[in-house]
Amino acid sequence: MAGNHYLASIDIGTEKIALLVADKEDNGHLRIIGHNICSSEGVRKGSLYSIDSLSRVLTKLIEKTQKSFDLDLARVRVNISDTHLTCTDGKGKVSINEAVTLQDLDSVLESAMAMSTPTNKEKLHIIKKKFTIDESVVVDNPMDMEAEVLESKVHIVTVSSSSVRNIENCLKQSELEVEKIVLNPIAKSQAVLTQEEKNSGICLVDMGAGVTSYSVFHEEGIVRSGVIGIGGDEVTQEIADAFDTSLEEAKRLKEIYGSAKSSSLNEEKFIDFNQSTNKGEHQLSSLELSEVIEGAYRDIFVLLKNELKHHNLEGIIKSGFVLCGGASEINSIEELVRDFFSKRVKIGQIQRSRISGLETILTDYMYTGAIGLLLHEGDLSKSEFIMSSNGNGVIGKLKKAIVGNF
Numbered sequence: 518m519a520g521n522h523y524l525a526s527i528d529i530g531t532e533k534i535a536l537l538v539a540d541k542e543d544n545g546h547l548r549i550i551g552h553n554i555c556s557s558e559g560v561r562k563g564s565l566y567s568i569d570s571l572s573r574v575l576t577k578l579i580e581k582t583q584k585s586f587d588l589d590l591a592r593v594r595v596n597i598s599d600t601h602l603t604c605t606d607g608k609g610k611v612s613i614n615e616a617v618t619l620q621d622l623d624s625v626l627e628s629a630m631a632m633s634t635p636t637n638k639e640k641l642h643i644i645k646k647k648f649t650i651d652e653s654v655v656v657d658n659p660m661d662m663e664a665e666v667l668e669s670k671v672h673i674v675t676v677s678s679s680s681v682r683n684i685e686n687c688l689k690q691s692e693l694e695v696e697k698i699v700l701n702p703i704a705k706s707q708a709v710l711t712q713e714e715k716n717s718g719i720c721l722v723d724m725g726a727g728v729t730s731y732s733v734f735h736e737e738g739i740v741r742s743g744v745i746g747i748g749g750d751e752v753t754q755e756i757a758d759a760f761d762t763s764l765e766e767a768k769r770l771k772e773i774y775g776s777a778k779s780s781s782l783n784e785e786k787f788i789d790f791n792q793s794t795n796k797g798e799h800q801l802s803s804l805e806l807s808e809v810i811e812g813a814y815r816d817i818f819v820l821l822k823n824e825l826k827h828h829n830l831e832g833i834i835k836s837g838f839v840l841c842g843g844a845s846e847i848n849s850i851e852e853l854v855r856d857f858f859s860k861r862v863k864i865g866q867i868q869r870s871r872i873s874g875l876e877t878i879l880t881d882y883m884y885t886g887a888i889g890l891l892l893h894e895g896d897l898s899k900s901e902f903i904m905s906s907n908g909n910g911v912i913g914k915l916k917k918a919i920v921g922n923f
């Protein structure tokens with residue numbers, strides 16, 4: 518049996534659950550050594566609604582993976598989607614006596630992250646952004662620099678406490694301890710975005726089955742994340758309604774013949790399909806199918822556009838969009854997004870510099886979330902603090918976080 522020193526991650530989605538285990542090499546590089554996927558249960562629109570159902574499938578998935586790869590899993594990283602999350606930038610300011618010390622960094626970050634949260638919410642992520650020296654010079658790491666005043670900014674993501682407890686309790690039922698919980702698009706951003714892309718102003722969009730979530734980055738770091746309560750399942754539902762099919766048949770039509778941009782179709786084809794009420798043979802036009810699909814995708818992008826507009830993010834997204842998640846697998850999605858937002862767009866690919874494994878895993882959209890969870894770092898969240906020797910600071914953690922790559 519292998520020990521418990523491996524990193525393990527579970528991406529719990531509305532449609533599927535993906536599990537990965539990786540070995541961390543001495544240089545920090547991760548090598549995937551175990552993997553598995555199963556259908557999800559007990560999750561609706563990205564949120565857990567039945568601990569028992571989810572725990573049952575999780576337990577099976579874990580047992581199977583442990584047996585297949587001879588592993589013994591105890592702690593896992595897991596994702597969360599919360600349509601009620603909030604994002605705020607906390608600011609801190611301290612006077613400096615000559616040069617910036619670790620103690621100063623500790624104080625300025627502590628004051629930036631001191632924001633209070635409502636009783637039913639908790640801080641999930643506290644992400645370090647840039648520091649400002651004497652109100653003019655912006656730096657990543659001000660350590661040992663001469664200064665009179667040091668300011669810091671942290672990005673704070675709060676989520677509902679009950680969502681967090683539900684995930685923890687569910688994993689507990691499956692005899693797993695939660696190492697950390699990471700917001701979906703933040704985890705995926707670690708898997709598919711380069712630092713240059715983040716600096717240049719980019720929006721990562723994770724198009725799942727039940728939800729579409731996004732995170733926006735620019736040179737100062739992460740700006741905002743959000744979760745919109747519709748995804749690929751909505752597209753399936755629209756097809757089923759339009760052509761009177763079962764959801765299963767609608768999903769098949771979408772995934773095999775679908776296109777998100779009807780004007781990109783080269784030729785109209787006629788597709789055999791089954792209706793729910795009228796038995797017998799039927800055909801539908803690929804053009805009509807695509808028109809329905811395009812309409813459903815446009816509905817998702819209208820909500821995303823409104824959200825980006827509402828938070829004044831459109832101007833920040835200079836380098837456009839990176840798409841991931843199952844619903845972004847549809848044909849011509851890039852054309853539709855380019856046309857809709859008038860921005861550059863591409864499908865996210867796993868960044869190979871920090872992780873390796875089977876090609877079939879690194880190129881399968883189903884594992885992107887679990888890979889992002891394995892790669893996740895750079896967070897100052899309370900749970901990750903390593904206390905300094907006097908037991909009440911965050912210095913030990915900061916030494917690591919200052920060189921982190923958010």
Ligand SMILES: Nc1ncnc2c1ncn2[C@@H]1O[C@H](COP(=O)(O)OP(=O)(O)OP(=O)(O)O)[C@@H](O)[C@H]1O
Pocket residue numbers: 529530531532533534557562563564598724725726727728729748749750753768771772773775842843844845846847848883
């Ligand atoms: N080739 C394809 N064309 C269109 N849609 C697809 C394709 N492949 C998968 N999908 C859709 O992707 C969705 C599943 O994506 P994903 O696995 O990312 O969701 P999830 O992580 O389980 O859910 P969520 O993140 O919303 O909780 C489904 O709606 C599925 O129909």
Ligand SMILES: [Mg+2]
Pocket residue numbers: 529530531701725726842886
């Ligand atoms: Mg997902």
